[in-house]
Amino acid sequence: MTPELAAAARELVVGDSATCVAANAVQTCEQLSRHLAQMIGEVGIRTLLARSATLTSARFSWFAGAIPKTAPAESPWAALRVAMEVQDPHTARDAFVDLLTTFIDLLGRLIGDALVGQLLHELWPQLFPSSAKGIP
Amino acid sequence: MSQRVEIKKLPSGVSGLDEVLGGGIPELSFNLIAGGPGTGKTTLAQQIMFAAASPERPALFVTILGEPPIKMLRYQQQFSFFDATRVAKCIRYLHLGGELQTAGLEQVLTAIINEVEATRPQLVFIDSFRAVARKAAETGQMELQSFVQRLSLHLTSWEATTFLVGEYEEAEADSNPIFTIADGIVWLSQVTSRNSIVRKVQVVKMRGQGQVPGLHTMKISEAGLRVYPRLPNPDRPTPLPVDHGQRRRTGVAGLDEMLGGGIPSGYSVMIVGPSGSGKTTLSTQFIREGIEHGEPGLIAVFEKRPDEYLTTATHSEQLSQLVDSGMLKMLYLRPLDLSVDETLEEIARAVHAIGAKRVAIDSLSGFELALAPSFRDDFRESLYRMVGALVRLGVTVVMTAELVESYTELRLSPHGISFLTDGIILQRYVELDGALRKLVCVVKMRGFDHAKEMKLYDIRPDGIVIGEALSSYRGLLTGAPEQTPGPKRG
Numbered sequence: 096m097t098p099e100l101a102a103a104a105r106e107l108v109v110g111d112s113a114t115c116v117a118a119n120a121v122q123t124c125e126q127l128s129r130h131l132a133q134m135i136g137e138v139g140i141r142t143l144l145a146r147s148a149t150l151t152s153a154r155f156s157w158f159a160g161a162i163p164k165t166a167p168a169e170s171p172w173a174a175l176r177v178a179m180e181v182q183d184p185h186t187a188r189d190a191f192v193d194l195l196t197t198f199i200d201l202l203g204r205l206i207g208d209a210l211v212g213q214l215l216h217e218l219w220p221q222l223f224p225s226s227a228k229g230i231p
Numbered sequence: 232m233s234q235r236v237e238i239k240k241l242p243s244g245v246s247g248l249d250e251v252l253g254g255g256i257p258e259l260s261f262n263l264i265a266g267g268p269g270t271g272k273t274t275l276a277q278q279i280m281f282a283a284a285s286p287e288r289p290a291l292f293v294t295i296l297g298e299p300p301i302k303m304l305r306y307q308q309q310f311s312f313f314d315a316t317r318v319a320k321c322i323r324y325l326h327l328g329g330e331l332q333t334a335g336l337e338q339v340l341t342a343i344i345n346e347v348e349a350t351r352p353q354l355v356f357i358d359s360f361r362a363v364a365r366k367a368a369e370t371g372q373m374e375l376q377s378f379v380q381r382l383s384l385h386l387t388s389w390e391a392t393t394f395l396v397g398e399y400e401e402a403e404a405d406s407n408p409i410f411t412i413a414d415g416i417v418w419l420s421q422v423t424s425r426n427s428i429v430r431k432v433q434v435v436k437m438r439g440q441g442q443v444p445g446l447h448t449m450k451i452s453e454a455g456l457r458v459y460p461r462l463p464n465p466d467r468p469t470p471l472p473v474d475h476g477q478r479r480r481t482g483v484a485g486l487d488e489m490l491g492g493g494i495p496s497g498y499s500v501m502i503v504g505p506s507g508s509g510k511t512t513l514s515t516q517f518i519r520e521g522i523e524h525g526e527p528g529l530i531a532v533f534e535k536r537p538d539e540y541l542t543t544a545t546h547s548e549q550l551s552q553l554v555d556s557g558m559l560k561m562l563y564l565r566p567l568d569l570s571v572d573e574t575l576e577e578i579a580r581a582v583h584a585i586g587a588k589r590v591a592i593d594s595l596s597g598f599e600l601a602l603a604p605s606f607r608d609d610f611r612e613s614l615y616r617m618v619g620a621l622v623r624l625g626v627t628v629v630m631t632a633e634l635v636e637s638y639t640e641l642r643l644s645p646h647g648i649s650f651l652t653d654g655i656i657l658q659r660y661v662e663l664d665g666a667l668r669k670l671v672c673v674v675k676m677r678g679f680d681h682a683k684e685m686k687l688y689d690i691r692p693d694g695i696v697i698g699e700a701l702s703s704y705r706g707l708l709t710g711a712p713e714q715t716p717g718p719k720r721g
Contacts, residue, residue, distance in 0.1 A: 132329075133325055133326065134300060134304075134324040134325065134326055135299075135301045135304075135324075135326055136299070136300060136326040136328050136329055138328070138329065139299060139300060139301050139326070143301075205301055205304075206301060206304045206305050206308070207305075207308055207315060209315035209316070210304060210308065210315040210318055213315050213316060213319050213320075214318065216319070217319055
């Protein structure tokens, strides 16, 4: 994950308040999940995000359990929203960018950076303007 | 108005498979890729997809349970045909495992149809279709039949060529409706014999075109699948070369005399003899003689590496120069799980590469050992097919074969293969006046007259030199002859 990509990822979760950052984070997760689930399934994407949240909790301990492996269908991101809303906006934002970059790295280790870049270019052309991950 | 519809054929992207399919994959056909676990079904589907997909012919790969998509993508991209830059452009992946688990067949069918109508793929792959069949089994076979028929109809009406990928047992072929509805069935299997695994592919049916029947050997490498069509192809006999029957000199003057001018062009000749009798020397002389007259040659070796082979050969330096000049090709085939078709393809490719007119196979024992055990079990058939196909390439072939000296009986080959070749040259040790001598005779040269006597020969630094005929002995083939009454030899 390049610093440029991390900086671009920060733009996905801008907000003056933790509530606003959390809302953008949930929206980002929904977009990401919807996009990738087409290809790797809802269970697949959820499992990878849960693992990424566990890794992120090593740096942001409050993130532990923010994305459980299974979640109620009607509110799959409720725990994430709750966990983020009680943080200050900067910390919430840093943690979510950490989650996102961890997820992208994890996915890259599994299916290769080239394919990750190719897939996420459709969703976030500003983050992945070319087909290769990390070359904004 | 009786113009027939033209069925276009798509390239499979798998070397050798288009020939087996009868030209390629019929456009708009509804196909099943079936076989046991680990036989290469998903790899075949992906390889076809990456070969046939283009911006004008987009592809959709639907995964339904079976191998998790993320793992499939991880492993499939290890193959060189997988091009990540085409994913999400002309190749789309769609996972419907959730739909099958939570809803059912109807929901899966709707999702596939919606996606096809939205993205209009011309190639659709469904992997694994077995998961669909299992779901159907919960509700009864009729639903599966109805599902497959509707799927086939929808995808054909949307002008898509379809492949269902699934794990099936051969016993299911009679009862499973998919086998009836499918236009084409490609069956993959693997046979384990001792420590060797041989992969096979069979095109069980391919409506509208003539596939090559039978089981064909297949290999999976970093490049993907590769099929070695079973040869000879009975439907397409290749005419014999126009110079068939003309003589090819062996480079051994006395032997050419015995042969009536040389080995007839396009013939396969076995040089049989015990260890150290000069079989390799004679075969390399035959190749060298051809090269001196402008006929490139090929030597296929199995036991020794080419450099080792050349170092120990008579005229080794000259042979090395011929290799450098491109007139001589050394082909080394050592793996212990070769199929006869694979061997033949390697030889055929080398023959075409240098325009070879003469081929030496040194030796048949090495060739047998290099074959996978399942082919060794029927070595006669393997050799029969290979010899037939080789001479149809328009080359003249010599093959060396080890003769086990029993001194009491003559067996020209350990497998009873001598009848497969057009000619046999026999080398033999014989004890004469307390010395071990070598003699040679032409046992057969189909359709041509040849000398019947046995002649002594020596192997000298410049090659084999034929000596006098041994006409005053009897029992030469026993190795311990007796002199017949008459003028004493020498």
